[in-house]
Amino acid sequence: MQATNEIACGIDFGTSNTTVAIAQGNNEQIVLVPVEEDHVTIPSTIFFPAESSAAVFGRKAINAHVAREEGRFMRSFKRVLGTSLMKDGTHISGRKTKFENIIGHFIEDIKHKAELLAGKEINNVVAGRPVHFVDGNEQADKEAEAQLGAIFSAAGFKHIRFQYEPIAAAFAHELTIGDKERLAVVMDIGGGTSDFTIMRLSERYIKKHDRQQDILSNAGIRVGGNDFDRALSLKCFMPLLGLGSQWGSKGLGFPITPFFDLSELSKIQYMYTQKYKRDLKGLIGQSNDKRLTHRLLSIVEEEQGHMLMASVEESKIQLSLCQHTSADLSFIEADLQAQIERTDFEQSLQGNILSIQKTIKDCIMMAGIKSDDVALVILTGGGTAIPLIQQITRGIFPYAEISDTNRMSSVGFGLACDARRYYFGGD
Numbered sequence: 146m147q148a149t150n151e152i153a154c155g156i157d158f159g160t161s162n163t164t165v166a167i168a169q170g171n172n173e174q175i176v177l178v179p180v181e182e183d184h185v186t187i188p189s190t191i192f193f194p195a196e197s198s199a200a201v202f203g204r205k206a207i208n209a210h211v212a213r214e215e216g217r218f219m220r221s222f223k224r225v226l227g228t229s230l231m232k233d234g235t236h237i238s239g240r241k242t243k244f245e246n247i248i249g250h251f252i253e254d255i256k257h258k259a260e261l262l263a264g265k266e267i268n269n270v271v272a273g274r275p276v277h278f279v280d281g282n283e284q285a286d287k288e289a290e291a292q293l294g295a296i297f298s299a300a301g302f303k304h305i306r307f308q309y310e311p312i313a314a315a316f317a318h319e320l321t322i323g324d325k326e327r328l329a330v331v332m333d334i335g336g337g338t339s340d341f342t343i344m345r346l347s348e349r350y351i352k353k354h355d356r357q358q359d360i361l362s363n364a365g366i367r368v369g370g371n372d373f374d375r376a377l378s379l380k381c382f383m384p385l386l387g388l389g390s391q392w393g394s395k396g397l398g399f400p401i402t403p404f405f406d407l408s409e410l411s412k413i414q415y416m417y418t419q420k421y422k423r424d425l426k427g428l429i430g431q432s433n434d435k436r437l438t439h440r441l442l443s444i445v446e447e448e449q450g451h452m453l454m455a456s457v458e459e460s461k462i463q464l465s466l467c468q469h470t471s472a473d474l475s476f477i478e479a480d481l482q483a484q485i486e487r488t489d490f491e492q493s494l495q496g497n498i499l500s501i502q503k504t505i506k507d508c509i510m511m512a513g514i515k516s517d518d519v520a521l522v523i524l525t526g527g528g529t530a531i532p533l534i535q536q537i538t539r540g541i542f543p544y545a546e547i548s549d550t551n552r553m554s555s556v557g558f559g560l561a562c563d564a565r566r567y568y569f570g571g572d
């Protein structure tokens with residue numbers, strides 16, 4: 146593929162964070178684009194203010210939401226691709242809006258920032274994609290890729306190619322690993338998915354045009370940081386709002402649905418309708434522990450669900466560094482705190498960890514290798530900072546070197562490496 150204007154970019158549109166890198170011609174360096182002030186990553190978030198039509202993105206969107214400005218805050222919209230919500234759309238400022246347009250706004254902003262840095266229009270892109278957008282449904286998976294392709298096209302890209310996100314991370318690391326061929330596994334644990342690739346890498350292969358022979362296997366599962374947040378929320382936060390408390394004259398457990406809804410980013414918005422609030426009030430009328438369940442009601446009435454999930458996520462991140470953390474929940478009630486041990490979080494992760502371990506083992510089996518053959522493990526994506534994930538990695542690959550440089554930007558960088566090779570040729 147010969148590109149027209151000698152510039153291409155790689156875009157890692159992530160569930161939680163997005164990066165973009167540009168490649169100008171065959172021999173130029175790859176450059177990560179500052180997408181929000183000096184940052185080379187931008188949270189994949191949008192805030193649509195109630196008053197004006199101009200949306201804001203990233204940290205600005207989060208700040209507007211935390212400051213309780215009037216409007217609609219959205220995050221994790223990548224997860225909607227390939228699901229029925231794409232057809233349904235959502236209401237923003239009273240108007241039905243398609244998710245294509247919401248994601249489109251975000252991608253246009255990213256493209257614009259890359260073009261500002263480059264000083265020219267960019268028509269060529271390699272876009273990252275997870276190994277599976279949707280688990281166990283090939284048709285939905287194809288639709289998700291087609292939907293994202295159409296969004297990139299509507300944003301103005303003329304040439305669009307997709308690459309698996311973990312393969313891109315492998316390309317980024319390949320620039321620094323020396324001439325000797327090494328068998329590597331990439332583990333990319335992001336906000337929405339966990340993706341794995343087993344691949345032969347060497348600096349000698351960087352310009353090789355066709356890498357198909359070097360890729361032994363890919364595997365992926367729709368489990369990621371959002372699921373870890375949900376697990377932590379249900380274990381350590383929701384009991385403070387009445388999960389597990391008694392309800393009704395027979396002393397049954399309080400119905401669990403509101404706690405699950407409040408722990409799932411994509412559901413929070415739907416709790417803010419008048420009907421939901423009314424129904425919840427009705428349920429709480431029969432609660433036997435109103436001290437706790439009034440906190441639940443107050444979060445829903447005050448529309449503080451995303452704020453609570455931000456606190457859950459922050460606690461999870463703290464627990465990668467410390468054995469214990471306390472979350473300040475005074476926005477719900479004066480002096481309220483959640484005290485959390487790392488072991489609580491690890492217990493909540495059991496099911497997710499088993500799914501991740503199984504997917505890694507499937508990837509090894511599909512590659513037709515033994516785990517001991519792997520010389521290098523490349524960790525990328527925010528979830529790989531979790532000590533338990535690092536521990537299971539060490540358990541599966543006891544002899545491999547483990548590399549985790551640039552875990553938040555290696556996919557975007559590697560997509561631009563792929564774009565350079567694809568659009569401007571190699572050996």
Ligand SMILES: Nc1ncnc2c1ncn2[C@@H]1O[C@H](COP(=O)(O)OP(=O)(O)OP(=O)(O)O)[C@@H](O)[C@H]1O
Binds near residue numbers: 370462
């Ligand atoms: N130090 C940390 N410890 C634990 N989790 C972390 C840490 N830092 C970031 N995360 C989590 O990593 C996730 C974001 O990672 P990343 O930016 O790699 O995802 P993404 O690329 O946007 O998602 P995906 O690739 O699944 O579409 C979030 O769930 C975030 O909470």
Ligand SMILES: [Mg+2]
Binds near residue numbers: 310334336
């Ligand atoms: Mg990612």
